[in-house]
Amino acid sequence: MTGPFLPPLLAVEGLTTIFPTRAGPARVVDDVSFHVNEGECLGVVGESGSGKSITFLSILGLVRPPGRVSAKRMIFAGKDLLALGEGERRAIRGRDIAITMQDALTALNPALTVATQITEVMLAHGRARSQEEARAAAIEMMRLVGIPAAANRLDDYPHQFSGGMRQRIMIATALACRPRLLIADEPTTALDVTIQAQVLELIAELRRELRMSVVLITHDLGVVVEQADRIMVMYAGQIVEEGACRAVIEDAAHPYTAGLLASMPSLDTLDRPIHPIRGQAPLPGPMPAQCRFFDRCEQASEACRIEVPLRPFTDGRTARCIRLKEGSHG
Amino acid sequence: MRINTGVQSPLGLGWMRLQQNRMAISAAIVALVIIAAALAAPLIAPQDPNEADLFRRLQPPVWLGGEWAFPLGCDGLGRDILSRLIYGARISIFVGALVVLIASVVGILAGLAAGYLGGWVDRVITGLVDILLGFPYLIFAIGLMAMMGAGFQNIVLALVYKEWVVPCRIVRGETLAAREQDYVEAARALGASRSHVMLREILPNILSPVIVVATVRMAHVIILEASLSFLGLGVQPPTASWGSMVSEGREFLLDAWWVSTFPGIAILVLVMAINVFSQGLRDAFDPRMQE
Numbered sequence: 001m002t003g004p005f006l007p008p009l010l011a012v013e014g015l016t017t018i019f020p021t022r023a024g025p026a027r028v029v030d031d032v033s034f035h036v037n038e039g040e041c042l043g044v045v046g047e048s049g050s051g052k053s054i055t056f057l058s059i060l061g062l063v064r065p066p067g068r069v070s071a072k073r074m075i076f077a078g079k080d081l082l083a084l085g086e087g088e089r090r091a092i093r094g095r096d097i098a099i100t101m102q103d104a105l106t107a108l109n110p111a112l113t114v115a116t117q118i119t120e121v122m123l124a125h126g127r128a129r130s131q132e133e134a135r136a137a138a139i140e141m142m143r144l145v146g147i148p149a150a151a152n153r154l155d156d157y158p159h160q161f162s163g164g165m166r167q168r169i170m171i172a173t174a175l176a177c178r179p180r181l182l183i184a185d186e187p188t189t190a191l192d193v194t195i196q197a198q199v200l201e202l203i204a205e206l207r208r209e210l211r212m213s214v215v216l217i218t219h220d221l222g223v224v225v226e227q228a229d230r231i232m233v234m235y236a237g238q239i240v241e242e243g244a245c246r247a248v249i250e251d252a253a254h255p256y257t258a259g260l261l262a263s264m265p266s267l268d269t270l271d272r273p274i275h276p277i278r279g280q281a282p283l284p285g286p287m288p289a290q291c292r293f294f295d296r297c298e299q300a301s302e303a304c305r306i307e308v309p310l311r312p313f314t315d316g317r318t319a320r321c322i323r324l325k326e327g328s329h330g
Numbered sequence: 331m332r333i334n335t336g337v338q339s340p341l342g343l344g345w346m347r348l349q350q351n352r353m354a355i356s357a358a359i360v361a362l363v364i365i366a367a368a369l370a371a372p373l374i375a376p377q378d379p380n381e382a383d384l385f386r387r388l389q390p391p392v393w394l395g396g397e398w399a400f401p402l403g404c405d406g407l408g409r410d411i412l413s414r415l416i417y418g419a420r421i422s423i424f425v426g427a428l429v430v431l432i433a434s435v436v437g438i439l440a441g442l443a444a445g446y447l448g449g450w451v452d453r454v455i456t457g458l459v460d461i462l463l464g465f466p467y468l469i470f471a472i473g474l475m476a477m478m479g480a481g482f483q484n485i486v487l488a489l490v491y492k493e494w495v496v497p498c499r500i501v502r503g504e505t506l507a508a509r510e511q512d513y514v515e516a517a518r519a520l521g522a523s524r525s526h527v528m529l530r531e532i533l534p535n536i537l538s539p540v541i542v543v544a545t546v547r548m549a550h551v552i553i554l555e556a557s558l559s560f561l562g563l564g565v566q567p568p569t570a571s572w573g574s575m576v577s578e579g580r581e582f583l584l585d586a587w588w589v590s591t592f593p594g595i596a597i598l599v600l601v602m603a604i605n606v607f608s609q610g611l612r613d614a615f616d617p618r619m620q621e
Contacts, residue, residue: 090522093521099516101519
């Protein structure tokens with residue numbers, strides 16, 4: 001982590017994204033505030049539908065109508081994202097903030113060669129002046145993400161690559177302009193376990209090498225534990241816990257985080273049965289004014305039937321649970 | 331683990347499949363021969379197509395007692411039918427190709443805009459398409475020709491006015507499906523502009539059905555042009571066109587069947603060749619469209 005004197009690379013305050021549903025407006029992202037420091041890896045954890053992907057799509061300005069995005073503040077590298085026009089917003093996408101999509105099998109265009117897909121990002125953002133320059137840079141990029149015989153494979157189509165290789169190519173397209181922030185959305189979902197480890201290692205290496213910040217979005221706490229400096233847990237559109245990775249893992253403050261940890265298989269506790277969180281995540285739609293985890297929480301009581309605020313308690317950690325008191329928890 | 335089969339682009343793979351389809355290749359050869367004849371008309375036509383000679387009026391084909399200089403006989407003004415057929419092919423093919431080309435460009439752009447941009451752009455374009463679809467094609471074209479007057483340019487215009495609707499509807503539908511694909515989202519996330527997404531990301535993925543339909547439509551347009559010319563609304567005499575040749579021979583159908591029949595056969599052969607070829611194209615490029 002960098003020192004406290006540098007302003008964060010990305011600071012978001014009060015981000016809310018609303019989608020109309022049949023039941024009424026759904027606050028898919030609800031008053032989310034967080035920051036990403038320079039060079040840091042932030043892990044964002046949550047179940048499917050917790051709003052973790054939409055949070056970052058909202059920041060990039062990629063939410064399509066009828067979805068509506070609002071925020072109190074959204075600063076990236078000193079620039080106010082809220083004040084930028086669509087053109088300037090687009091110029092930032094891919095050049096300064098890049099995102100890799102969940103499914104590398106479908107996120108590469110099947111009708112274009114890999115070379116085209118990598119070089120066009122560079123040409124579009126003026127990072128390469130000519131086709132030749134872009135091609136050379138694309139070969140360099142493919143080498144960087146560990147594709148063997150990069151120069152020979154540049155003119156291949158995505159279907160000629162294996163799943164892990166496609167994920168690497170997608171990372172290469174995302175990194176083509178050397179962004180300052182890489183948002184890796186479920187980079188390992190479609191991959192088998194050994195390839196997962198390789199891709200995560202690759203992202204960590206590239207982060208060091210290119211000195212960029214990384215947001216790692218995943219539903220797999222195991223992925224985050226090894227990579228992230230800080231961790232942010234989301235549930236039903238809200239942040240429920242946030243803090244330094246190790247501290248959160250060792251001593252979860254929110255019952256949901258604790259539940260996620262308990263449901264993770266681990267080598268130390270092979271004899272212990274995996275303990276799942278009961279129930280299901282709420283469907284998007286209007287929420288009752290109570291703790292959103294209420295129905296699934298094993299420690300819920302009548303006192304939980306209020307809107308619970310996100311509160312700081314210790315060492316810069318915050319959580320959203322009424323049982324927390326400042327300076328202590330548990 | 332590289333699977334090396336040479337070309338690997340979707341269009342390249344389709345091309346490979348097409349080459350194995352003998353029916354389609356034969357049909358393509360027939361069509362190409364007609365096209366080549368049309369292009370080389372001044373070199374291969376035995377006679378001047380417009381040279382009339384009333385002494386040769388309704389002269390029969392060579393096997394019915396005609397002479398070798400006029401192998402398919404002569405028409406009501408004594409003009410050589412074979413030469414007129416060769417020159418007439420130019421009109422059919424040129425009108426067919428030009429109409430389909432212009433209609434495809436217009437239709438692709440309109441369809442992409444309607445499908446990708448949505449909103450009022452989509453409402454305006456689909457509204458226009460629906461209105462145009464409400465008119466019977468030939469009657470619409472006849473009406474336009476009546477307003478604009480006969481002539482080559484006007485035939486092309488009259489047909490394009492409605493023809494662009496066909497590629498437009500296909501492209502719009504395909505675009506609606508393609509815009510939800512992850513690669514479109516990924517391109518947007520990497521800062522691609524709207525026109526870039528439409529033309530570079532979506533278009534290459536939806537081109538196959540457009541190409542297939544364009545060839546089928548070319549056959550339709552050739553028939554329409556022949557129909558308009560038959561009705562006297564097409565290319566004006568003395569320029570030869572297959573449709574007007576059929577029309578001119580009507581009066582002599584009982585005495586001199588060859589005047590109408592040969593241009594009729596020419597239309598049939600060209601349209602069939604294009605249709606069979608386009609079926610092969612469809613099988614090769616767009617497996618989804620097979621029923």
